[in-house]
Amino acid sequence: MSKSVQVHAPATVANLVCGFDVLGMALHRPDDVMTLTLKEEPGITIEHTDIYQLPTEPEKNVAGAALLAMLEELDHPPGFHLVTDKRIKPGSGLGSSAASSAGAVVAANELLGKPFSNEDLVRFAMNGEKVASGVKHADNIAPAIYGGITLIRSIFPLDIVQLSGPPLFVTVVHPQIEVRTADARQILRKEVQLKSAIKQWGNIAGLVAGLLKQDYALIGRSLEDVIIEPVRSILIPGFDDVKSQSREAGALGGGISGSGPSIFMLSEKESTANAVEQLMQDVYTKLGIDFKTYVTSISYEGVRVSPVTVHQP
Numbered sequence: 001m002s003k004s005v006q007v008h009a010p011a012t013v014a015n016l017v018c019g020f021d022v023l024g025m026a027l028h029r030p031d032d033v034m035t036l037t038l039k040e041e042p043g044i045t046i047e048h049t050d051i052y053q054l055p056t057e058p059e060k061n062v063a064g065a066a067l068l069a070m071l072e073e074l075d076h077p078p079g080f081h082l083v084t085d086k087r088i089k090p091g092s093g094l095g096s097s098a099a100s101s102a103g104a105v106v107a108a109n110e111l112l113g114k115p116f117s118n119e120d121l122v123r124f125a126m127n128g129e130k131v132a133s134g135v136k137h138a139d140n141i142a143p144a145i146y147g148g149i150t151l152i153r154s155i156f157p158l159d160i161v162q163l164s165g166p167p168l169f170v171t172v173v174h175p176q177i178e179v180r181t182a183d184a185r186q187i188l189r190k191e192v193q194l195k196s197a198i199k200q201w202g203n204i205a206g207l208v209a210g211l212l213k214q215d216y217a218l219i220g221r222s223l224e225d226v227i228i229e230p231v232r233s234i235l236i237p238g239f240d241d242v243k244s245q246s247r248e249a250g251a252l253g254g255g256i257s258g259s260g261p262s263i264f265m266l267s268e269k270e271s272t273a274n275a276v277e278q279l280m281q282d283v284y285t286k287l288g289i290d291f292k293t294y295v296t297s298i299s300y301e302g303v304r305v306s307p308v309t310v311h312q313p
């Protein structure tokens with residue numbers, strides 16, 4: 001019998017509006033379910049039980065790329081067989097690629113007796129993000145691995161700060177269109193005006209302070225992005241309506257989740273989060289665009305591991 005573990009890898013919201021590439025949070029749902037089995041013989045094999053037709057070559061699948069980076073640091077690298085039931089649609093803006101990379105390395109670390117720290121795991125998993133979007137960034141990976149809300153102060157060298165915050169409800173709408181992170185990064189301007197930068201760093205600092213002080217009003221005031229959102233929101237039909245109507249309904253604020261097309265809104269009360277879900281549904285029904293919505297909250301656990309027994313043929 002081979003040794004296996006099952007993990008639930010969470011969706012994540014990167015950027016948290018003003019914190020492009022530096023802030024992110026993990027959600028309770030949706031999540032991917034992955035089963036990793038240790039093999040005696042070297043090599044990585046990948047299987048998907050979902051509908052997304054993702055590549056199964058380890059170098060092209062983000063989970064495979066993350067595992068390959070980990071194996072490079074082992075003296076006697078074993079092999080792995082990975083089975084993924086992907087429930088976070090790729091290109092959703094909900095950290096689909098990060099869930100696969102983070103889930104794979106957390107599972108592998110567990111099977112190997114935990115030789116690596118969480119920071120090591122983030123470092124390995126960022127190789128998956130490089131495959132998905134062409135760049136290493138950790139604002140989905142870090143919250144997926146650590147849980148909760150994380151600040152990535154630096155990626156070279158890695159400096160990850162876990163943030164606490166007050167209870168928050170998160171409403172997400174995922175219009176069923178695909179925005180590839182690589183494309184959504186390509187359209188960004190490479191230079192920023194000083195006056196925009198000043199506004200943005202005021203908001204990032206305000207958001208972090210608001211979370212730590214559990215000050216809902218400060219959190220709400222700071223959920224403003226004057227640099228990325230004006231460019232990317234054009235790719236998302238219904239964005240302006242969802243945002244303005246959610247604020248009117250009492251949400252603290254929100255914006256594009258990761259690189260989109262999903263939109264998230266934060267609320268202090270569950271009843272407000274439910275009202276926001278209803279208005280999101282109304283906006284996309286009117287537009288005739290298929291969508292999924294979730295009312296959820298922040299997962300402070302990150303990737304969840306549970307032992308399983310898998311009988312190999």
Ligand SMILES: Nc1ncnc2c1ncn2[C@@H]1O[C@H](COP(=O)(O)OP(=O)(O)OP(=O)(O)O)[C@@H](O)[C@H]1O
Nearest residue numbers: 061062091092093094095096097100132181258259
């Ligand atoms: N195991 C995998 N899971 C998800 N995407 C994968 C996987 N392997 C390769 N990919 C590729 O990665 C890309 C999806 O990643 P992308 O970063 O664009 O979306 P996302 O993770 O949903 O978005 P975001 O990072 O903004 O939250 C697709 O091109 C997909 O084919």
Ligand SMILES: N[C@@H](CCO)C(=O)O
Nearest residue numbers: 014020021181258259
């Ligand atoms: N910070 C990244 C997250 C994408 O997953 C971006 O917005 O491009």
